[in-house]
Amino acid sequence: MKETNRHEIQFEIVKPTEIEARSFAIIKEELKDVITDQKKAPIIMRAIHTTADFDYLENLCFSEGVVERLHKSILNGACIVTDTQMAKAGINKTELAKYGGEVFCFMSDEDVALLAKEKGCTRATVSMDKAATLNRPMIFAIGNAPTALVRLYELMEDGVLSPEGIIGVPVGFVNVVEAKELIMKADVPYIVARGRKGGSNVAAAICNALLYQLREQDESC
Amino acid sequence: MKETNRHEIQFEIVKPTEIEARSFAIIKEELKDVITDQKKAPIIMRAIHTTADFDYLENLCFSEGVVERLHKSILNGACIVTDTQMAKAGINKTELAKYGGEVFCFMSDEDVALLAKEKGCTRATVSMDKAATLNRPMIFAIGNAPTALVRLYELMEDGVLSPEGIIGVPVGFVNVVEAKELIMKADVPYIVARGRKGGSNVAAAICNALLYQLREQDESC
Numbered sequence: 384m385k386e387t388n389r390h391e392i393q394f395e396i397v398k399p400t401e402i403e404a405r406s407f408a409i410i411k412e413e414l415k416d417v418i419t420d421q422k423k424a425p426i427i428m429r430a431i432h433t434t435a436d437f438d439y440l441e442n443l444c445f446s447e448g449v450v451e452r453l454h455k456s457i458l459n460g461a462c463i464v465t466d467t468q469m470a471k472a473g474i475n476k477t478e479l480a481k482y483g484g485e486v487f488c489f490m491s492d493e494d495v496a497l498l499a500k501e502k503g504c505t506r507a508t509v510s511m512d513k514a515a516t517l518n519r520p521m522i523f524a525i526g527n528a529p530t531a532l533v534r535l536y537e538l539m540e541d542g543v544l545s546p547e548g549i550i551g552v553p554v555g556f557v558n559v560v561e562a563k564e565l566i567m568k569a570d571v572p573y574i575v576a577r578g579r580k581g582g583s584n585v586a587a588a589i590c591n592a593l594l595y596q597l598r599e600q601d602e603s604c
Numbered sequence: 605m606k607e608t609n610r611h612e613i614q615f616e617i618v619k620p621t622e623i624e625a626r627s628f629a630i631i632k633e634e635l636k637d638v639i640t641d642q643k644k645a646p647i648i649m650r651a652i653h654t655t656a657d658f659d660y661l662e663n664l665c666f667s668e669g670v671v672e673r674l675h676k677s678i679l680n681g682a683c684i685v686t687d688t689q690m691a692k693a694g695i696n697k698t699e700l701a702k703y704g705g706e707v708f709c710f711m712s713d714e715d716v717a718l719l720a721k722e723k724g725c726t727r728a729t730v731s732m733d734k735a736a737t738l739n740r741p742m743i744f745a746i747g748n749a750p751t752a753l754v755r756l757y758e759l760m761e762d763g764v765l766s767p768e769g770i771i772g773v774p775v776g777f778v779n780v781v782e783a784k785e786l787i788m789k790a791d792v793p794y795i796v797a798r799g800r801k802g803g804s805n806v807a808a809a810i811c812n813a814l815l816y817q818l819r820e821q822d823e824s825c
Contacts, residue, residue, distance in 0.1 A: 392782050392789075399726040399751075402778050409777040435775050435800035436657060469805065472693040505620040530620075554656050556630040557623050561613050568613075579656035584690065584805045 406432055414440065422450040422596075426574065429592035433584050442577045449548060449572040453522060453593050456547035457482050461520040463590055465583075466490060466507045466531045466553075470524055473587030478594040489513045507531040515544045524550040526586030529562030536565050548572035550589050552581030627653055635661065643671040643817075647795065650813035654805050663798045670769060670793040674743060674814050677768035678703050682741040684811055686804075687711060687728045687752045687774075691745055694808030699815040710734045728752040736765045745771040747807030750783030757786050769793035771810050773802030 397405050410428050414437075418424040423445055430439035453461075460483035465471050471488040479486065489495050489510040499506040507528030514521060515538050523546050525531045532551050538544035551566045551573055553559050563575045574589055618626050631649050635658075639645040644666055651660035674682075681704030686692050692709040700707065710716050710731040720727040728749030735742060736759050744767050746752045753772050759765035772787045772794055774780050784796045795810055 392786050394754075394779050394782050397778055399720070399724065402726075406777040432777075433775065434655070434657075434803060435777065435780075436655075468693040469690045469808070472689040473804070499620065503620065505623075533615075554654065556627040556653075556656070557618050558615050559656075561615050565613050582655060582803075582805050583694070584803050587690070 403432075413437070425596055426450065426589055426592040429588045429595075430576070430585050433588035434582075436580070438578075438580060439576065439585070442580060444567060444573070444575045444577050446567075446571075446573045449574055450593070450596075452572045453548045453574075454597055456520055456522055457484060457593060457597060459520060460484055461522050461547045462487060462517070463522050463524050464488070464510075464514045464517075465524045465526065465586060466510060467527045467583040467586075469583035470526045470586045470590075473584060474524070474590045475594050478591075478598060482597075487514065487517070505530040508534045511535055511538060511544075520547050522547045522550065522590075524586040524590050525553050526581060526583035527553050527555075529553045529555065529558045532562040532566050533558075536569055539569055539571060546571055548574070550574050550586055552576040552585045552589065554581040554585075555579060624653075634658070646817055647671065647810055647813040650809045650816075651797070651806050654809035655803075657801070659799075659801060660797065660806070663801060665788060665794070665796045665798050667788075667792075667794045670795055671814070671817075673793045674769045674795075675818055677741055677743060678705060678814060678818060680741060681705055682743050682768045683708060683738070684743050684745050685709070685731075685735045685738075686745045686747065686807060687731060688748045688804040688807075690804035691747045691807045691811075694805060695745070695811045696815050699812070699819060703818075708735065708738070726751040729755045732756055732759060732765075741768050743768045743771065743811075745807040745811050746774050747802060747804035748774050748776075750774045750776065750779045753783040753787050754779075757790055760790055760792060767792055769795070771795050771807055773797040773806045773810065775802040775806075776800060 407428055410431050418427055427440055427443055431437055462484050464487045468488055471486050474486050476486055490506050495506050495509045499509045507530045511531050511534040549566055549571055551563050559579055566573055567575055628649055631652050639648055648661055648664055652658055683705050684707045686709045689709055692707050695707050697707055711727050716727050716730045720730045728751045732752050732755040744756060770787055770792055772784050780800055787794055788796055
């Protein structure tokens with residue numbers, strides 16, 4: 384239903400609780416059932432929902448069985464480690480906590496800043512080293528720093544880290560494309576936004592899509 | 605300089621402290637000096653930097669003199685009110701505090717949630733009402749909820765709120781386009797991302813671009 388208000392702009396009348404569902408209905412309509420994989424569809428659609436950018440239909444790459452694997456990890460209490468406070472703010476921590484997980488971001492930690500300066504590397508690199516010392520199952524959600532992805536690759540190669548999975552969606556212009564290609568060569572479950580696009584919002588959206596899929600499974604039981 | 609690492613992917617060698625400058629140099633190069641307005645350029649470029657989406661070159665709309673006006677407001681201690689915790693997390697609060705400003709987001713406040721439920725409106729709407737009770741100069745940075753923009757319009761029309769300016773960049777599919785058009789009809793300084801695109805990241809990026817312009821002015825004095 385459309386309503387013209389006193390300012391001569393037509394608004395659609397949608398109840399607050401129905402805005403998200405209506406948004407997804409519009410996205411689905413415009414996609415015209417082009418996504419055939421029902422495990423990936425809610426993830427791709429939520430990335431589009433959070434950016435209004437249909438490029439995510441093309442650029443999101445999934446390793447074989449990654450959605451099932453990440454669901455299982457979350458159910459088993461996996462934590463999420465991010466490279467920005469924005470992604471941390473955006474991830475639904477209440478949903479994650481239902482399964483025992485929590486969200487970590489070490490980027491603003493004083494020891495991380497000091498060590499990065501000392502080593503001449505990025506805080507994101509040191510943040511990944513710090514995460515590697517946690518003795519918990521971890522999913523990495525990287526929305527900003529390609530150097531985080533490179534460091535994760537090295538830590539995996541050196542056998543000191545074995546992530547449950549990597550959501551590799553940093554955005555940008557310097558080594559972003561390359562770092563994503565590197566992760567897709569690694570032996571790790573991944574969801575990667577190929578190319579330059581991505582961001583903290585996309586990282587959070589993908590985490591939330593995974594969480595909401597689990598919630599829907601719960602509710603349908 | 606490019607370096608091929610042991611994994612046969614070429615990475616560009618850039619020092620951590622130079623990554624941002626290098627990113628902006630790439631953006632500038634690709635834009636080929638198409639932005640002639642030097643006040644707007646850093647804002648448009650930072651929106652592109654944060655999304656890798658060159659659509660922001662076309663869709664960002666500025667009211668006459670808005671950049672100067674928002675700079676003046678920040679220098680005079682204006683606060684920033686946002687509609688998401690993500691935008692709040694992304695805004696450089698240290699820079700803003702230099703001039704006496706702080707960032708507010710009322711979206712998670714218990715009284716806001718309760719009142720929204722009672723009234724059958726969005727939490728964003730009630731958040732704007734709550735902001736209107738603050739006795740401080742305010743810039744609104746809206747990255748998510750079109751209902752926040754509609755409420756701001758009504759509060760201005762009713763004469764109970766007079767914002768220093770509105771950064772109107774909600775993202776989405778339901779009434780987002782319309783709410784932005786409404787704000788551009790109002791008698792208020794605005795920066796709006798016309799169309800569906802935007803987001804908390806873009807809202808934060810625009811606030812930070814404004815803050816970094818001021819910092820550069822300070823440093824060149």
